[in-house]
Amino acid sequence: MTALAPDPRVLADNLAQVPRAVVMTMGALHEGHARLLDAARESVGPSGQVVATIFVNPLQFGEGEDFDRYPRTFEADLALCEARGVDVVFAPSVEHMYADDHVTIDPGPIAHILEGAQRPGHFTGVLTIVAKFLHLTKADFALFGEKDYQQLTAIRMMVRALDFPVEVVGVPTVREGDGLAMSSRNRYLSDAERAAAVVVPRALGAGAAVALTGADANEVLQVTRDVLAQEPLASPDYISLTDLNLGPAPTSGSARLLTAVRFGKTRLLDNVGFVLGGSA
Template sequence: MTALRTPTVVTDREALARVRDRADRPVAVVMTMGALHDGHAALLRQARARAATVIATVFVNPLQFGPNEDFDRYPRTLEGDLEICAREEVDVVFAPTPAVMYPDGQPNTRVNPGPLGEILEGASRPGFFHGVLTVVLKLINLTRPDVVFFGEKDYQQVALVRQMVRDLDLDIEVVGVPTVREPDGLALSSRNRYLSDSERTTALALAAALRAGAAAPGGAAAVEEAARSVLEQADGLELDYGVVTAPDLGPAPASGPARLLLAAKVGTTRLIDNGPVTL
């Protein structure tokens, strides 16, 4: 059996700068909040296939949690995360504390995502994408990647990172990786571990709603109605939104490729999912 590669683990800026200066290019970065699962492994695998050096970041970012959200109970599983990183042949893991990322406390300067950051997740979680883009930009500056990989389960996040890269002239490539699912269709998420067995069964309604929407004939309204009808029949599920947009999250086209995005609360756990549809 081939021995697993042991990643170099760094926790401060100076150590990261030293290993990054020695890194062979191209450098790929996968940014995570830890609690890694097979969805993250898929990102790391694609990064490994593309780059000479793979850096994974593990940081639970306080800026993107609202006052009533789950920052304190968000799972922190660094030992298990490192095992997955070793299995996927990651070279460097950057695992800073909030004090390392924000040495002067929460920053006064933050990235404003613009109108695209105020819809969907941004409407439900005010300020969320300001926190996401701020930490992504900081991590880009610290790790200096040639290419970054993000999962399409967080579809709006991928769109906003691409927008930021374009708008701020960042010389990096952004790659979106398709959502990884359980055999029964449930999208992999670190928050799935919060679900009880019965809640997990209820959560399958999101994947069923995506299938119903994709199969619905007609325009955006028909797709939304088909998806919502599935979700509204699921006991214990509270629908936040079920919306069809253009692939770039603009207004839904009259016909052609589009995206169906869903968010719902199952018990106390908020879940999101999305998938392509053709109108």
């Protein structure tokens, strides 16, 4: 049975002396989150402990973003966690997490590119809550989806730089049948926007495919832009090709192609990894 911990004290009372994995979420859970929970169980085995956090973190939302309308589906989230064998759901209030003036984590240069450039302060909020949850859950493994690749990279950098005793595990993006990356924000899309959104994985796939033919970084980016441009409802914020640590794209070797695209008021992220001049 899944235990519900509404505050840090109850969480501490429910932590067992066994290997532990944590999956951090903002709720509105879907099959992508379910895959993270399954991977968490695989990390610690049947005798280990899986903790899921459900917390819509105000610190990572900027002015005018969707904090107030972000979907809250708490009862359905608890049911999914129960079905996936989660041992503890930690669902604290904002007051429990930010009771006083708080110290925050400075993400460094990664906070000023891609998502950070579009959403100033976002990664300060992300890393601050991740650090707090790592301390409170005392996890041995922390699992994050590769869909939010910049977030995953920033968390790995923080864990390495601040010597957190935890292994960060990236889990491949889970997709709908037509290729769209699963996201809690997909439910914002109108029918027309949902139909148009499939252009995002199609564009990334086209970029990855041309890379396998020996195309250089500029050619990969141009092909990706061209495919996105075919969809009038798609408005890209950025399309970027980087190395695995979000530095400049390599001449050859492992690379990551990332994009953020708006459909009306909804903003979707996606990315794909491949080897320039090699195989995906």
